[in-house]
Amino acid sequence: MSWNGQIKEVYSINLTNFIILPIFKPLGGDIDGDGKKEIILLGFFQKSTTNEITETLKDKIYVIGNNIVAIDISHITGDFHAPPVAEDINFDRKDEIIIPFLVEIYVIDGKGNVIWNFDKVGGEILSQPVVSDIDSDGKPEILFISRDGKIKVLNGEGKLISEYEVWKRDEIVEVGASSLALVDIDFDGRKEIIGWTDEVFMIRNGVKVWNFIVGGPKGDFEPPLVVNDDGDFKIVVTFANRIYTLKAGKVKK
Ligand SMILES: [Ca+2]
Ligand SMILES: [Ca+2]
Ligand SMILES: [Ca+2]
Ligand SMILES: [Ca+2]
Numbered sequence: 001m002s003w004n005g006q007i008k009e010v011y012s013i014n015l016t017n018f019i020i021l022p023i024f025k026p027l028g029g030d031i032d033g034d035g036k037k038e039i040i041l042l043g044f045f046q047k048s049t050t051n052e053i054t055e056t057l058k059d060k061i062y063v064i065g066n067n068i069v070a071i072d073i074s075h076i077t078g079d080f081h082a083p084p085v086a087e088d089i090n091f092d093r094k095d096e097i098i099i100p101f102l103v104e105i106y107v108i109d110g111k112g113n114v115i116w117n118f119d120k121v122g123g124e125i126l127s128q129p130v131v132s133d134i135d136s137d138g139k140p141e142i143l144f145i146s147r148d149g150k151i152k153v154l155n156g157e158g159k160l161i162s163e164y165e166v167w168k169r170d171e172i173v174e175v176g177a178s179s180l181a182l183v184d185i186d187f188d189g190r191k192e193i194i195g196w197t198d199e200v201f202m203i204r205n206g207v208k209v210w211n212f213i214v215g216g217p218k219g220d221f222e223p224p225l226v227v228n229d230d231g232d233f234k235i236v237v238t239f240a241n242r243i244y245t246l247k248a249g250k251v252k253k
Helices: none
Strands: 018-020 027-029 038-045 058-064 070-071 085-087 096-101 104-109 112-120 128-130 141-145 150-154 160-165 181-183 193-197 200-202 207-213 225-229 231-239 242-247
Touching: 027 085, 085 128, 160 207, 181 225
Parallel strands: none
Antiparallel strands: 018 038, 027 038, 038 058, 058 070, 085 096, 096 104, 104 112, 128 141, 141 150, 150 160, 181 193, 193 200, 200 207, 225 231, 231 242
């Protein structure tokens, strides 16, 4: 394949009265199971003809496939907080949309039906959830960091199956948290969990095995990038004008 040096617009769509929240990047997900991904946007639908956001706003997810479909989620109450994610967590070949609110997670299908919600998050949800099969049993887990300093691990049915401690501090920790990178660094069939708050950390078999203090911002964390350099993993964390590249080191089995 070669690139002919050209780029063309496939389509552009004017979403009248739809306000996309800046922190929510568009998601790709196949929510109708036809094998093609839709573009999923989360935002507010504004009925008013004025530019003011009014009390009549309804929260909607826009799904852009061959045509635009709006999924009304105004029956779900909560404040948008961290970005949503689209993954198939129940093996029906359709991606569900996992929406983290301040203190609750909702999973909805492509019609807006609530599949489950989970509200025992232990304080606000700090990170975009990630979906990954961390124990290689063929079933996906959903992981995020909560204000109580723990990574919550939910199964595909929304049950809390594990909690892993990231920080143990008495004072209220004000920093935010990145979403988590899940990589099997030592090739033992279980994924290690790498993330960062004011420190980069790695959790292996449920226990924090190292941390590296980087300081940095209090919010808007880019997820860590884990690069496999021929089996020699490097972890890249960037913020402001700094890049940290860490070597995970040998992990004893
Ligand atoms: Ca589709
Ligand atoms: Ca599904
Ligand atoms: Ca699993
Ligand atoms: Ca491992």
